[in-house]
Amino acid sequence: MNDVPRILGIIPARGGSKGVPRKNVRCVAGKPLIGYTIEAAQGASRLSRVVVSTEDAEISAVARACGVEVLPRPVDLAADDTPGIAPVLHAMEQMSEYDYVVLLQPTSPLRTALDIDAAIETCMSAQAPACVSVSEAAQSPYWMFRIEAGGKMQPLLSASADEYSRRQNVPPAYALNGAVYVAVTDWLRERQTFLTSETVAYTMPQERSLDIDSEWDFLIFGLVLEKKP
Numbered sequence: 001m002n003d004v005p006r007i008l009g010i011i012p013a014r015g016g017s018k019g020v021p022r023k024n025v026r027c028v029a030g031k032p033l034i035g036y037t038i039e040a041a042q043g044a045s046r047l048s049r050v051v052v053s054t055e056d057a058e059i060s061a062v063a064r065a066c067g068v069e070v071l072p073r074p075v076d077l078a079a080d081d082t083p084g085i086a087p088v089l090h091a092m093e094q095m096s097e098y099d100y101v102v103l104l105q106p107t108s109p110l111r112t113a114l115d116i117d118a119a120i121e122t123c124m125s126a127q128a129p130a131c132v133s134v135s136e137a138a139q140s141p142y143w144m145f146r147i148e149a150g151g152k153m154q155p156l157l158s159a160s161a162d163e164y165s166r167r168q169n170v171p172p173a174y175a176l177n178g179a180v181y182v183a184v185t186d187w188l189r190e191r192q193t194f195l196t197s198e199t200v201a202y203t204m205p206q207e208r209s210l211d212i213d214s215e216w217d218f219l220i221f222g223l224v225l226e227k228k229p
Contacts, residue, residue, distance in 0.1 A: 007120065008098040008185075009047040011037055011068070012087040013106050014078040015056030019213050024106050025062050028218065029225045034059065036109035038066045043113030046120045047102060049095070053087040054078075071095075085192055092185055101188060103181035109221060110208040111179035119180040119202040128200040129187040133180040135209035137173040174201065177209035 013024040013034050020026065024034045034052070041050040051071040052063035055078040060070045071094060077086045088103050100123070102116065115133065123131035144156040180202065181194045188194070210221060 005099040005124075006048045006097060007046055007100040007102060008091070008095055009041045009044070009050040009102045009104055009116070010071075010088055010091045011041060011050065011052045011063075011104050011106055012073075012084075013052055013054045013056070013059050013063075014073070014082075014087075015054070015059060016078065016080060018080065020215060020218065022058075023212065023218075024056075025058055026218070028109075028222055032062050032066075033109060033212065034062060034106040035066050037104050037106045037111070038063065038068050040111055040113045040116060041104055042068065044116035044120075045113075046117045048098065051091060051095070053091050085194075089189070089192065092189065096185075098185055101183055101185050103194070105178050105211075107212045108177065108179035108210070109212065110210050110224065111204070112208065115202075115204055115208065116180055119182050122200060122202045123182045126200045128198060129191075130181075130183040130194050130196065130199040131202050132182070132194055132199055133177050133204050133209075134174040134201045135177045135204050135206050137175045138206065140170045141173050142170050174203065177204060178211045179204060179209065 011034065017023045025032045038052070041047060051069045052059065053071045053073045054060055054063070055073045055075050063070050071091055073087055073090060077090055088101060092101055100120065102120065104116065119131050119133055142157055145153040146156055148154055183194050210217065210224070212218060212221060
């Protein structure tokens with residue numbers, strides 16, 4: 001690996017979407033959704049190169065208009081059931097000269113350039129093969145239940161109700177927020193996942209951890225932008 005690592009940023013954006021049709025090019029506050037991620041990637045000092053991976057002509061045009069390179073993706077890697085890692089592995093096959101790869105999903109528009117750089121730094125400083133962004137869970141899994149036959153509630157986790165009956169006693173829990181995924185390329189080719197026992201976390205605040213997957217999420221995003229100075 002070079003003294004100055006070569007880092008490839010990949011923004012995957014397919015044309016199809018079940019939850020919100022054409023969401024990647026939907027405009028919010030005068031900018032297509034994917035534009036917010038492109039802007040953050042372009043501002044990240046650690047990224048050597050940024051590409052948008054897509055099979056869609058409109059997304060390609062929008063990406064190029066935003067000043068970013070487009071990597072054509074095979075249509076068979078843009079289906080509803082295509083694993084999320086597939087476009088990353090495809091991009092790595094086409095561009096094999098990079099030491100690290102960073103996955104930036106366009107559905108995380110509030111992640112910043114500083115978040116991208118910080119996640120990369122976290123991965124390198126820990127000498128870990130991978131790092132993913134997380135945020136503290138809004139609801140603790142210790143207070144979650146499954147519903148069994150007859151509508152009876154059973155705790156999702158095995159800890160006793162008395163042990164975590166007070167909020168102050170509940171240990172913090174973290175959830176993937178989908179904003180930044182970092183990995184050493186050779187390691188990712190072998191593991192084909194960002195998430196293993198070797199992966200470290202980069203923690204982001206909830207206010208930058210919005211993951212857009214519904215009309216409600218778009219509404220929240222618009223309101224957040226209205227309140228920004």
